[in-house]
Amino acid sequence: MHIVVCIKQVPDSAQIRVHPVTNTIMRQGVPTIINPYDLFALEEALRLRDKVGGEVTVLTMGPPMAEDALRKALGIGANRGVLLTDRFFAGSDTLATSFALAQAVRKIGETWGAPEVVFTGKQTIDGDTAQVGPGIARRLGLNQLTYVAAINAIDLEAGTIAVARRAEGGVQELSTKLPALITMLEGTNEIRRGTVPDVLRAARAKIEVWNAAAAGITEVGMCGLRGSPTVVKRVFAPTPRAAKAEQVEAKDRPYEAVAEDVMERIFAAQPAMEAELMRTAAGY
Amino acid sequence: MAQERFDAIVVGAGPAGNAAALTLAKGGLKVLQIERGEYPGAKNVQGAILYADALEKLIPDFRDDAPLERHVIEQRIWMMDDTSHTGMHYRSDDFNEERPNRYTILRSQFDRWFSSKVREAGAILLCETTVTELLKDSRDRVIGVLTDRHGGPILADVVVLSEGVNGLVGQRSGLRDELKPKTVALAVKETHFLPQEVLENRFNLTGDAGVVIEAMGTITQGMTGTAFLYTNRESLSVGIGCMVADLAAAGVTPYSLLDRFKRHPSIAPLIAGSEVKEYAAHLIPEGGYNAMPEIFGDGWVVAGDAAHLVNSVHREGSNLAMTSGRIAAETIVWLKRRREPCTKEYLAEYHRRLEASFVLKDMKKYRKIPDVLHNNPQLLSLYPRLLSNAAQAFFRVDGQDKKTKETQILKSLRKQRGIGGLIGDAMKMARAWR
Amino acid sequence: MTTPPKPAPAAAGSRAGMKKELPERFKSYQHVWVFIEYEHGEVHPVGLELLGEGRKLADKLGVELAGVLVGAGREGLRQAAVEAWEHGADLVYVVDHPTLEHYRNDPYSQVLTELVNTYKPEVLLLGATVLGRDLAGSVATTVLTGLTADCTELAIDDDRCLAATRPTFGGSLLCTIFTLNTRPQMATIRPRVMAMPPRQPGRTGRLIEHKVALHEADIVTKVLRFVADRDSSKAQLAYADIVVAGGLGLRSPENLQHVRALASALGGDWGGSRPLVQKGWMPADRQIGQTGKTIRPKLYIAAGISGAIQHRVGVEGADLIIAINTDPHAPIFDFAHLGIVADAVELLPALTEAFRKRLSVNRLAG
Ligand SMILES: Cc1cc2nc3c(=O)[nH]c(=O)nc-3n(C[C@H](O)[C@H](O)[C@H](O)COP(=O)(O)OP(=O)(O)OC[C@H]3O[C@@H](n4cnc5c(N)ncnc54)[C@H](O)[C@@H]3O)c2cc1C
Ligand SMILES: Cc1cc2nc3c(=O)[nH]c(=O)nc-3n(C[C@H](O)[C@H](O)[C@H](O)COP(=O)(O)OP(=O)(O)OC[C@H]3O[C@@H](n4cnc5c(N)ncnc54)[C@H](O)[C@@H]3O)c2cc1C
Numbered sequence A: 001m002h003i004v005v006c007i008k009q010v011p012d013s014a015q016i017r018v019h020p021v022t023n024t025i026m027r028q029g030v031p032t033i034i035n036p037y038d039l040f041a042l043e044e045a046l047r048l049r050d051k052v053g054g055e056v057t058v059l060t061m062g063p064p065m066a067e068d069a070l071r072k073a074l075g076i077g078a079n080r081g082v083l084l085t086d087r088f089f090a091g092s093d094t095l096a097t098s099f100a101l102a103q104a105v106r107k108i109g110e111t112w113g114a115p116e117v118v119f120t121g122k123q124t125i126d127g128d129t130a131q132v133g134p135g136i137a138r139r140l141g142l143n144q145l146t147y148v149a150a151i152n153a154i155d156l157e158a159g160t161i162a163v164a165r166r167a168e169g170g171v172q173e174l175s176t177k178l179p180a181l182i183t184m185l186e187g188t189n190e191i192r193r194g195t196v197p198d199v200l201r202a203a204r205a206k207i208e209v210w211n212a213a214a215a216g217i218t219e220v221g222m223c224g225l226r227g228s229p230t231v232v233k234r235v236f237a238p239t240p241r242a243a244k245a246e247q248v249e250a251k252d253r254p255y256e257a258v259a260e261d262v263m264e265r266i267f268a269a270q271p272a273m274e275a276e277l278m279r280t281a282a283g284y
Numbered sequence B: 001m002a003q004e005r006f007d008a009i010v011v012g013a014g015p016a017g018n019a020a021a022l023t024l025a026k027g028g029l030k031v032l033q034i035e036r037g038e039y040p041g042a043k044n045v046q047g048a049i050l051y052a053d054a055l056e057k058l059i060p061d062f063r064d065d066a067p068l069e070r071h072v073i074e075q076r077i078w079m080m081d082d083t084s085h086t087g088m089h090y091r092s093d094d095f096n097e098e099r100p101n102r103y104t105i106l107r108s109q110f111d112r113w114f115s116s117k118v119r120e121a122g123a124i125l126l127c128e129t130t131v132t133e134l135l136k137d138s139r140d141r142v143i144g145v146l147t148d149r150h151g152g153p154i155l156a157d158v159v160v161l162s163e164g165v166n167g168l169v170g171q172r173s174g175l176r177d178e179l180k181p182k183t184v185a186l187a188v189k190e191t192h193f194l195p196q197e198v199l200e201n202r203f204n205l206t207g208d209a210g211v212v213i214e215a216m217g218t219i220t221q222g223m224t225g226t227a228f229l230y231t232n233r234e235s236l237s238v239g240i241g242c243m244v245a246d247l248a249a250a251g252v253t254p255y256s257l258l259d260r261f262k263r264h265p266s267i268a269p270l271i272a273g274s275e276v277k278e279y280a281a282h283l284i285p286e287g288g289y290n291a292m293p294e295i296f297g298d299g300w301v302v303a304g305d306a307a308h309l310v311n312s313v314h315r316e317g318s319n320l321a322m323t324s325g326r327i328a329a330e331t332i333v334w335l336k337r338r339r340e341p342c343t344k345e346y347l348a349e350y351h352r353r354l355e356a357s358f359v360l361k362d363m364k365k366y367r368k369i370p371d372v373l374h375n376n377p378q379l380l381s382l383y384p385r386l387l388s389n390a391a392q393a394f395f396r397v398d399g400q401d402k403k404t405k406e407t408q409i410l411k412s413l414r415k416q417r418g419i420g421g422l423i424g425d426a427m428k429m430a431r432a433w434r
Numbered sequence C: 001m002t003t004p005p006k007p008a009p010a011a012a013g014s015r016a017g018m019k020k021e022l023p024e025r026f027k028s029y030q031h032v033w034v035f036i037e038y039e040h041g042e043v044h045p046v047g048l049e050l051l052g053e054g055r056k057l058a059d060k061l062g063v064e065l066a067g068v069l070v071g072a073g074r075e076g077l078r079q080a081a082v083e084a085w086e087h088g089a090d091l092v093y094v095v096d097h098p099t100l101e102h103y104r105n106d107p108y109s110q111v112l113t114e115l116v117n118t119y120k121p122e123v124l125l126l127g128a129t130v131l132g133r134d135l136a137g138s139v140a141t142t143v144l145t146g147l148t149a150d151c152t153e154l155a156i157d158d159d160r161c162l163a164a165t166r167p168t169f170g171g172s173l174l175c176t177i178f179t180l181n182t183r184p185q186m187a188t189i190r191p192r193v194m195a196m197p198p199r200q201p202g203r204t205g206r207l208i209e210h211k212v213a214l215h216e217a218d219i220v221t222k223v224l225r226f227v228a229d230r231d232s233s234k235a236q237l238a239y240a241d242i243v244v245a246g247g248l249g250l251r252s253p254e255n256l257q258h259v260r261a262l263a264s265a266l267g268g269d270w271g272g273s274r275p276l277v278q279k280g281w282m283p284a285d286r287q288i289g290q291t292g293k294t295i296r297p298k299l300y301i302a303a304g305i306s307g308a309i310q311h312r313v314g315v316e317g318a319d320l321i322i323a324i325n326t327d328p329h330a331p332i333f334d335f336a337h338l339g340i341v342a343d344a345v346e347l348l349p350a351l352t353e354a355f356r357k358r359l360s361v362n363r364l365a366g
């Protein structure tokens, strides 16, 4: 079977800094990583491939240096990497991104065989929207399975797949027809380490680099800024609260006394709370 | 599956490893470089000084695209006591030259850039892969490496160990001893971010010019060590380092030293209002020439910090690393061209070439310094105080005549250390320096 | 948002500086809609919270506020509509069909798309729950409009546009996003970010029942089973009135018992900062903050938590925030109401004891 995994290269948000004066993001020197959520998708795809055979193609849209992310994915065990990169894609919001990625998946299908399953992560840590997966599914008419915790069964002959997915208040077990798009829930598996031959192969592999035309995208108006209905109007730092916390003096005082004070201050600030607590304590 | 074989494997992608891999690849060899970090530079403490000369020999036009922070136009050397510093500043517009000699850099960015050049030259780089051990044949010759990945060993004719100060691979493979606390310093360092305008105002800078402060004195509480502050484009690298043995004996944590340094009235205003974003601790091999391990053998050579090639007096390290990495690689390329094997006998040429270069000449010149400093703690505690007292007495205008002041200064010097001691200290330093 | 927003203020000439020129065909789009999740016979509280926010937007725009209810079962939906009215909806669109009993992307997005195309709302809000996000992404792509995820603040600007503000870059910054020239303007909002509006018993409104032609045979995705979460208390953290949480300052997993003890003495729930999850001290669903749960309790006690921005955004809605931290400069004191510079490991048991005593004395007296 053929599986496509969409991965995104993102700045390691743990290391992002905000310029203290201009409130802009200081990206310089911030390392990039594969969006951590996408690794769960990649691992699940590799497991599926190992089980039923076939190939895993990783796809990313981003600047030329996003090639690093693909190479890393190849080192983990993916078979092929496709980088979608073009200035037309700059400034894409989720709608434009899902358009471009959907076109690329289509082209991948024409080139190496139509994928039975397309994987994405649950969401990205920079965009953080969880919208691109559903967007791709809709555009390609794939059956959409989001927040998938486990793939319970797959039957290529019958063209069916059964999964368990996180739903509101519980776990939903679903079955649907292939081709399907799966967004993978985090914590569902553990990404493997590629072997020495894997990483050597990855280091030498040729990454497919596609611009819009190569991906068969003719409507560039659907891409990038022009294809994005949303517009970021303003970026700003959260306003600090005006007042600092009032302090309850604790230095050199017994903890019992401090605790009494704190309790009194809580009840003073929340007059109804004492009565409420009484009621719960009494077991109403 | 048949194992793939490389001409050379380079362990580590720091300055030494990158210099070696670049030179090997340019020499037409099939090179594999292995780095345990997520990317080259990931495991490296941030700010540092880059000496242009060593890099120029590898990448002549590095100034075109290397991520350089500032070129150094002003060097301050401070003797500090608890509340003051006596300093020498040298600032010259001559340093605003077309090809400046020293730069401040952020290692994580610089190493990544350096590595991109290595890969362009044709070397293969594997990141997130740790070399665990050298693979030896029955005659104890190194024939490859083992890593923490499955899929077997990787074979090569020669292994360049440029794994940095810890030298664990060399150690585990029985090529060298464990590090000794007396021969390594522990440095801690923080990166403090400041808006560029504020930083430039504070240090009187324009354009890409930068300032470097090296400080010693009571800030290290009598232990052998130095502190520093480097200006980057919009951050400061602030750190302090002391010999591990001294720290252990004094029961002091380097972090508390750094804290004290940052609170020192001469430093505090320079970093005020900054945002600390990185904290790192790293060892520096400061044992000098006498602490160097074997640097070549059958199928292996050692370069950079792993070979203890650090000039602690001049605070040079990365240039010795790059130069030793380059020379090791040049030796290997030369042997390959002559179709000689990479045995101990032939690799001895590396040592000979290193001796002919500034690397081992400088290492030998200062071979006694570490011991002198270690055995004479007064050099870094008493003198800064005396110097500071003297300066203060000298500059304070208080109605006393200058002649009396000078006599008092001299008297206090003699009282604190004694003429014999003073002369002895001077002699010791002079001898160690020669 | 796939691409991180460009730093503000946006330069002239970029899209952000562009004039909002709404194409003619969208001019008839009116009213504010809230999608109200209704499953297993229950209304998800986030829908009611959004009605409170939607009311403000609708009033500002001078339009009506509508709730959208999709599901199966006449009586239950009718009950849900009453809840919607009582929480501020002027009218409720109801789609009742047996295929809609369990949430499935396909029929739900068909239905919501059809409603949008038929009745043309200008604003459509959904909860940023797994259901809401699954649905919103599909609908926005189908109708080709803008969707802003995980908003923390909504407003109407001078041009009658929805200004949707959300955290970005790991929460260290906020950004305000507009959908300029398509309609509806869609946004998802996390549970507990908006305050629950007071219920107005007896308030009624209109009900518009919309008939759809769905056939189970056409829907390829089947629900085989639904396994409700066993530990329902876990799901309650977001809705607890009192929450006690611990951070790395507790030093060891054992000390979390003091957090649990105080929480139970107060009849509340407990949680912690992200590092505790990463270290395996507590399960992920107890994490509070940007990548965990947003909470809005009456009382929040943070013990040994530094108050990093990502934690802060998850608790700021609490009425009263108490912080215990040994470091007087800890950022948590910047937004807590009451601070105690003390060892949490010592103070927590003392607090538990104080409350226990007070409550038992009161009980005896009462
Ligand atoms: C605080 C501080 C400040 C300094 N300032 C300066 C300065 O201003 N100027 C200067 O010239 N020098 C300075 N130095 C010294 C300089 O950093 C070193 O001399 C130089 O980095 C040595 O280069 P190297 O390549 O030998 O080792 P490293 O830079 O340590 O590189 C070794 C690399 O090998 C990798 N590695 C280690 N083990 C393995 C393994 N088993 N498998 C795979 N990879 C492995 C490591 O991850 C690392 O990337 C400073 C040092 C410190 C600590
Ligand atoms: C993309 C991203 C998303 C994130 N999402 C979240 C999130 O959802 N939730 C979250 O919490 N974090 C999140 N984080 C992590 C966040 O940035 C902080 O690292 C984290 O909140 C810190 O946890 P802490 O306060 O427990 O630990 P620390 O920051 O280590 O603070 C411990 C505190 O305890 C104090 N202390 C020490 N000893 C004691 C004692 N005996 N008594 C009292 N106080 C003591 C210390 O002074 C210190 O202030 C996220 C980070 C990123 C990059």
Ligand SMILES: Nc1ncnc2c1ncn2[C@@H]1O[C@H](COP(=O)(O)O)[C@@H](O)[C@H]1O
Pocket (backbone or CB within 6 Å): A006, A007, A008, A009, A035, A037, A038, A059, A060, A061, A062, A094, A097, A101, A119, A120, A121, A122, A123, A124, A125, A127, A128, A129, A130, A131, A132, A133, C001, C002
């Ligand atoms: N530029 C991109 N290239 C490839 N995949 C992407 C890209 N952006 C988003 N994705 C995929 O879509 C998922 C959801 O992203 P988001 O909607 O941005 O939270 C991610 O986990 C990725 O799998």
